[in-house]
Amino acid sequence: MSSPAETDRVVTYVDALLEGMAQEMRLDDDVFVFGLDVDDHKGIQGSTLGLVDEFGADRVFTTPLSEDAMTGVAIGAAIAGMRPVHVHIRMDFLMLCMNQLVNMASKSHYMYDGQVTVPMVVRAMIGKSWGQGAQHSQGLHSLLMHIPGLKVVAPSNAYDAKGCLTTAIRDNNPVIFVEHRLLYYTDAYVPEESYTVPFGRARTVREGGDITIVGVSNMLVECLRAQELLSEEGISAEVIDPVSLVPLDIETITASAARTGRLLVVDNAWTNCGASAEIVAGVMERTDRPIMARRMGYAPTTCPTTPVLEDEFYPNPVTIAEKAHAMVRPHAADWRPDPERAKLAYQAQFRGPF
Amino acid sequence: MNGPSSIDVTVRLYRSLRLIRRVEEVVAEIYPSDKIKSPVHLSIGQEAVAVGVCDTLRADDVVSGTYRSHAAYIAKGGDLKAMFAELYGKATGCAGGKAGSMHLIDMGHNILGSSAVVGTTVPIALGYAYAIRRRGEDRVVVAYFGDGATEEGVFHESLNFAALKQLPVLFVCENNQFAIHQPLEKRWATDRLCERVETYGISAKKFADSNVESIRTHTQGAIAEMRAGGGPAFMECVTYRWREHVGPGEDYDAGYRDRTEYEAWSDKDEVARLGAALGENRRADIDAEIEQQIAEAVEFAESSPFPAIEELHTHVFAG
Numbered sequence: 001m002s003s004p005a006e007t008d009r010v011v012t013y014v015d016a017l018l019e020g021m022a023q024e025m026r027l028d029d030d031v032f033v034f035g036l037d038v039d040d041h042k043g044i045q046g047s048t049l050g051l052v053d054e055f056g057a058d059r060v061f062t063t064p065l066s067e068d069a070m071t072g073v074a075i076g077a078a079i080a081g082m083r084p085v086h087v088h089i090r091m092d093f094l095m096l097c098m099n100q101l102v103n104m105a106s107k108s109h110y111m112y113d114g115q116v117t118v119p120m121v122v123r124a125m126i127g128k129s130w131g132q133g134a135q136h137s138q139g140l141h142s143l144l145m146h147i148p149g150l151k152v153v154a155p156s157n158a159y160d161a162k163g164c165l166t167t168a169i170r171d172n173n174p175v176i177f178v179e180h181r182l183l184y185y186t187d188a189y190v191p192e193e194s195y196t197v198p199f200g201r202a203r204t205v206r207e208g209g210d211i212t213i214v215g216v217s218n219m220l221v222e223c224l225r226a227q228e229l230l231s232e233e234g235i236s237a238e239v240i241d242p243v244s245l246v247p248l249d250i251e252t253i254t255a256s257a258a259r260t261g262r263l264l265v266v267d268n269a270w271t272n273c274g275a276s277a278e279i280v281a282g283v284m285e286r287t288d289r290p291i292m293a294r295r296m297g298y299a300p301t302t303c304p305t306t307p308v309l310e311d312e313f314y315p316n317p318v319t320i321a322e323k324a325h326a327m328v329r330p331h332a333a334d335w336r337p338d339p340e341r342a343k344l345a346y347q348a349q350f351r352g353p354f
Numbered sequence: 355m356n357g358p359s360s361i362d363v364t365v366r367l368y369r370s371l372r373l374i375r376r377v378e379e380v381v382a383e384i385y386p387s388d389k390i391k392s393p394v395h396l397s398i399g400q401e402a403v404a405v406g407v408c409d410t411l412r413a414d415d416v417v418s419g420t421y422r423s424h425a426a427y428i429a430k431g432g433d434l435k436a437m438f439a440e441l442y443g444k445a446t447g448c449a450g451g452k453a454g455s456m457h458l459i460d461m462g463h464n465i466l467g468s469s470a471v472v473g474t475t476v477p478i479a480l481g482y483a484y485a486i487r488r489r490g491e492d493r494v495v496v497a498y499f500g501d502g503a504t505e506e507g508v509f510h511e512s513l514n515f516a517a518l519k520q521l522p523v524l525f526v527c528e529n530n531q532f533a534i535h536q537p538l539e540k541r542w543a544t545d546r547l548c549e550r551v552e553t554y555g556i557s558a559k560k561f562a563d564s565n566v567e568s569i570r571t572h573t574q575g576a577i578a579e580m581r582a583g584g585g586p587a588f589m590e591c592v593t594y595r596w597r598e599h600v601g602p603g604e605d606y607d608a609g610y611r612d613r614t615e616y617e618a619w620s621d622k623d624e625v626a627r628l629g630a631a632l633g634e635n636r637r638a639d640i641d642a643e644i645e646q647q648i649a650e651a652v653e654f655a656e657s658s659p660f661p662a663i664e665e666l667h668t669h670v671f672a673g
Contacts, residue, residue, distance in 0.1 A: 032488075058488060064518065069477035069511030076481020079466065082488070084481075099508075103471050104478065110669045112459045112467040113450035117672040148670050172672035 010351070011190035013183045016162035017047040021085065023194045024169045025055050028083060031169055032059040034070070035087030035123075044087055044125075045184055067093055071100035071122075075174075078120040079108065083169055091124035091178065092135045094144075105174040106149030117172045121165070126180045126217065126268060128314070133305040139217065139269035139298070144176045145246050145278065153199060153244040154178035154268075156220040157352025158188035160243055163197030170196070178245075180218040180268060188352035200247035203353075204256065208236035210328045211262040213320070214253055215241060216275055219266045225317035225345040226324060229337040235328050245275050250282040257283050262327050263293045266315050271297040292327055296320060317345045361632075365640070367405055367566055368628040373644050374401040374425045375625045377434070380648050381424075381441065382602035389656070391443035392454030397425035399596035399616075402624040403528045404429035406569025407496055407589075410577055416486075416495040418466040418479040421456035422528075422595075426498050427468075432460040434647060438655035446658040450665060472533075473499060473506035476525075480512055483521040492581040494522040502533035504547060513554045513586075520585035524576055525551070527588070530595040535610045551588045558588040566624045594619040 011019065025031045032055075033048060039062050043049030052060040063070045067088070074084040088094055094101070101122070108118050127136040145152050151173050155161045161179070168175040205220065206227050215223035220241045227237045238256050242248060257263040263283055265276040276295040283291065296315040303313055318337050325335045337345070378396045385394065397404065404425035408417065411430065419426040427437060433448060440447030441455050448460050449467075459467035466482065469475045479497035486493045503509050504527060516523045527547065531538055538545060548558035557576075561569055569591060576587040596616060598605035606613040629637045 064511065064514055066508075066511030066515060068508045069480070069515055072474070072477025072508065072512070073481035073484060073515065076466075076478035076483070077485045078481070079478065080482045080485030082485050099471060099474060100477070104469065104474055108467060109672045111449060111453045111457050112461075113448075113452055114669045114672070115449070115459055115461045116467065119672075151671075 007189050007191045009190060009192060010187045011158050012185050012187045013158040013161045014046045014185065016158040016188070016190050017165055017179070018049060018051070019190070020162035020165040020194070021048065022051060022054065024166060025051065025059065027194070030082040031085065032082065033085040033087060034061050034063055036063055036065060037089060038062060038087050044089060045181070047184075048087065067096035068100060071097040072104070074120045075100060075105050075108065075118055078118045079116045083119050085121040085123060085169060087123045089125055090136050091126050091140050092138050094122070094124050094140060097122070101144065101150065101174070102147050106147045109173070110149060118174050119172045120174050121168045121177050122174065123177045123179060126178065128180065128182050128218070129310070131305040132303070134302045137303045139178070139267070141176065141178050141245060142269055142274040142278070145275060149173065150246065151175040151199060151244065152178065152246040154217040155197070155243060156183065156215070156217055156241050157186065158190050159353030160197050162190055163195050164199070164243065166194055167196040167199060171199070178217055183218050183221070186221070186349065197243065199244040200249050201243065202249035202252040203241045203243055204238060204252065205241050206237065206239040208238035208260070210236045210260060211264060211324050212238045212240060212253065212256040212260045213324060214263070214265045214279055215239065216245070216266065217268040219268045219315065221350060222315060222317050223266055223320055224350050225348050226320035228348060229317060229321040229341060229345050230324055232341060233325065233335065235325060237324060242279070248279070248282065250279070250286065253279060254283045254286045257291050258287045258289045261289070261291055263291055264320070264324055264327060265295050266320055267295070267297040269297050270300060271295045272300065294323060294327060296323060318342050363409075364628055364631055365636070367409060367570070368625070368632055368637070369640050369644070370405040370409065370429050371401045371566065371625045371628060372641065373647070374404065374428045376644055376648055377428060378424060380652065382597065384652070385602040390441045392441055392456070393600050394441065394455045394602065395422040395600050396597045396602065397422055399619060400528055400530060400593045401425050402564045402566040402569060403526065403591040403593055404498070406566040407524070407526055407573045409570050410573045411496065412493070414464060414493050416464040416466060416479070416482055416493065417498065418475045418482075418495065419458070419468040419498045420472070420475065420500055420503070421468060421470045422500070423458050423468040423498070424455070427458045427460065427465055430465050431463045432458065432465050433463070434651040435654040436460065438651040439658050442655040442658070443660060444655055444658035445661040445665070446654065451661050452665070473503035473508045475499070476503060476512045477508055477515070479523055480516050480521055483516070483523045484519065486522060494524060494577050494580045496524045496526055498526050498528060500533070501527060501529040501531065501538060502541070505541060513551060513556060516586040517554045517556050522580040522584070523586040524573065524580070525556070525586060525588040527590045529590055529592045531592070532595065532599070532611070534599045535608070537610070547590050548588065556586050556588050558590065560590040560592070562592050563622060564591050564593045564624065566628065596620070
């Protein structure tokens, strides 16, 4: 594994995905990528752009709008020893794949007693903002986390995007690869050579002593913005990126929460039966220390399109900071970040790897 | 069809038909003892569809099946001892005792794992066929499914994709005319299944009586075209399930179908017809071998151990 510090090469998330994909395809002829629009002039916002020119239409191809059957095709090809990457331009469309993912992809290795493996990657993009609305914005990773046999990863930056994609393609299990569209044009230091990011190892992105904040996918970025607002108030937040949700590095999160005594989990999803619920429960089961725990996520509603309601639907740096502040200083008066500082925080960009 | 080659074929077909029939009858006999630890969907009556197709396949060809797959598993050469042990839930079963009758698998004989969710294995067969084509091999994949599966959206998605990519897949519909207890008339707007399939540009042929030799002859031609680079083909084989949907018994008194239907099908029973064609002595020799083979498989299952408790947690993830 390459060390993040070894490069000064800055690459966007989307280009990191493309580079990782192309490198794996060069290394292994059994790797192929398919899904609606992977070979068109936009190439999934650039993340598959040009692959068809280098690798040909047998290895890079669009599909009929048949998500159910196409997932089965991925499973069958994987059982035959290939390594398919199935791309969905929105995670919402995974609902059309659920039978194959839940009943076959996850279970085949177990149900057939190890006679087959299913090394496949399902790339799924979460949308947000500018009217993405009810069916283009859902973070549904927790549905898949529930099923034994599926791995679920949600890289928050370009470095992890490339490294996790490489790891996912080489993994001998089905991997749900959660991408957030607002991360696509964020950049990070990314080595040119191929490297892997291990699953099941959380990153402590900022060290702090007052509270542990866990952010999933692009909520990690919002948590970092909140952390800056909190630091101006003298509150030291430790910010953790789980990177992979299955397997989940609950030990790192537990150790941090046991030390700070406070745990705030911010998911890019609903909280009910969600990844945030799993993380909080996992921490509580592993320690007898008293820990104050809270969760944040989508409002318990369908995502609306109009901006005034959509803004209210998502956690943001201000609401995250307010929640953390109230946890750290429960007896203090209600605190709101200075609006000017909050505006700056919203614009803050963070360059991974963290 | 005369001459030594044709009698060899008849012997082979009969042996396979009879083996499936007797395996299923023995399963039904054992079932009330509760030694079998899995629901069973018996293939009695439907043997010819499995045997007629599989007889034409090479060892390296692939089949995928349904929860009613004992016949296809046996016809493709699946390990009989491992099958009985699987039904018994034993460690020596084809899936280590973890999957039961509905999920038979034998990758050593290129039998993809079968599934309990109707239609689910059809696109998986396509994916395997895609890999075959990508690697420039001349193997083929046979996808077995029932009439109910043709109502699933994924079936039509699969037909379209197989035709689009010209994949070497032989779709074989075992049309036993019932989805659990529901007849075709309550499920199909028309019975023109082959016409529906042909609109995807796939050649389709219907076999009204599941004559094993007709199925075999047609399959030979279809597969030869696929090996030469051709695309998918489709067969609808009308057949009849003699026993209840799930379990060892008959259910003609349940009211959803009439015993006269069974009598019409049993009158043209392919096991009996081919057996009669072989003559008494030859048939008796084959039958004796089959009884011996089944007895050994049952004994193997009975004497095998159950899996160790630790097996609960193995193979959740692949290393």
